[in-house]
Amino acid sequence: MTALFPTYKRFNLIVEQASGTTVEDTDGQSYLDFGAGIGVCSLGHRHPAVQEKLETQLNAYWHVSNLYHNPIQEKVADLLTRYSTGDQVFFCSSGTEANEAAIKLARKATGKHKIISFNQSFHGRTFGTMGATGQEKIHTGFGPMLETFQYVPFNDSDALKQAVDGETAAVMLEMIQGEGGINIADYDFIQQLADVCRKNHVLIIVDEVQTGIGRTGKPFAYQHYGISPDIITSAKGLADGVPVGAMIATEALRDSFGPGSHGATFGGNPLAMAAAEAVLEHAFRENFLQEVTEKGHYLMEQLNKAIGQLPVVSSIRGKGLMIGIDCNRNVSYLVESLIEKGLLVLSAGPHTIRLLPPLIVSREEIDLAVDLLHDVLTDEKAPIS
Known part of the structure; x- marks a missing residue:
């Protein structure tokens, strides 16, 4: 047993x-x-460059509070913002946590509560991210989901336009729905989505937990579509198997996540950052x-x-x-x-x-x-x- x-x-x-x-x-x-730990071991198992960085960090320190400066966090944040449309990074320990942070940031920054996501999406298993997930099987047995999420059909521009209203804080999506069946976003749909969000002052959250860090041949999958998200989330392949998550956002949202607004005890852990630095230096070439x-x-x-x-x-x-x-x-x-x-x-x-x-x-x-x-x-x- x-x-x-x-x-x-x-x-x-x-x-x-x-x-x-x-x-x-x-x-x-x-x-x-050909599963790579569900897309996690982006550079394969025990990549020499990642292992070398980890061993060096092991001989320095493993953990300190986020109340102190951690220079390696700055290095990884710089790489993530240099290769994305973001300017600020919040580190956590998983994709679920990154998406939870994105939901909180969007609501706090806009003062609005409604977030639109898509049928067959997957964004995590906390109560917030489970609510953002458009799959009934993920909800079953847990009672009512948060009422602030609305699901619309993927790649359906008309349904999206009808759903956006004055209470919509953000639209949250994957460019390729991984858990939902490898459903790829249509180029024209994404262009219309970006246009609708811009005209209605609605934030765009792109969940790159599975699609990011070179998986699709770009640093992030949204870059195939020529759009500029307000918030990007990353995890899985970011540290080649060491638990990590990151939320990347634009400068305009910086002040909404001031001291005390959010946190993660293990976020930006030095070992995770060492692995992430090695991955990004390799994978973003x-x-x-x-x-x-x-x-x-x-x-x-x-x-x-x-x-x-x-x-x-x-x-x-x-x-x-x-x-x-x-x-x-x-x-x-x-x-x-x-x-x-x-x-x-x-x-x-x-x-x-x-x-x-x-x-x-x-x-x-x-x-x-x-x-x-x-x-x-x-x-x-x-x-x-």
Whole structure:
């Protein structure tokens, strides 16, 4: 009997160690990791540059209060603002916390309470971010959600325009809905969203927890759309596996988060900052982002060639190294079968296989993953449900 709450449906895999794009279990079996800890290990497991920074920081100090100056926080905040439209950064320990901070900041800065988000969105599991999430399964069992959130269909400009009113503080969205099924925002929809928000003095919050830090071939996914969000949230790939979150906002919102307005005991922890500094110095390099873009194109091409015409596959979509494979059956069996074959993948809803390989993945590893996907997806034993 485990002493852990059964909050996770775990696969039959016990991890012993991991390095680069490979995970090894306690039986010595190796797995090619195309889940990367749900998009967290952006530079792979135990990247040398990240490990070196962590070891250096371990020999300096592990934690001090945010009541004192921490120079490494300034370095990471500078990198995040240099490569985004933001000017100020608040550090916390997770994507949920970053989104919670964004919700609080938007309400406090505008003096308005309503926030519009989208069906099939996912923004976290605190009561505030759960309320922002447009998925009924996330709400079930917890009673009434906060009444200040309104959900509209994704990519529906008319529905958005009808929802915005004088009490709307912000519109909150993912450029690619990760947990909701790898649903990609239409370019024209985002342009209209930005126009509606500007005309109605409504803030734009872009949740980049899963899409940011080079995942789509840009520092942040919103940069594919040419817009300037007021608030950006980041976590997952920001520190290559060390818990961290960040909310990035424009200078105009600075005074709304003064002393005492918000806080996080572990926010900006020196170890997390050391890892984040190493990641950003590596992942935001122009040639590295170009490689991510090229490998993303290559992965899509190989997937379409190998499995695009299979009866089980409905569609393949994505951007950069964030790919969804829609299937005409429940994918839980397929995910388990892929693990047995030696490939770790994720699901995004009941019918979508989600691929989030480390950004350092090689073309040879992409070829291997595609071969394994082909083997499993051509298995007629997979049940339709």
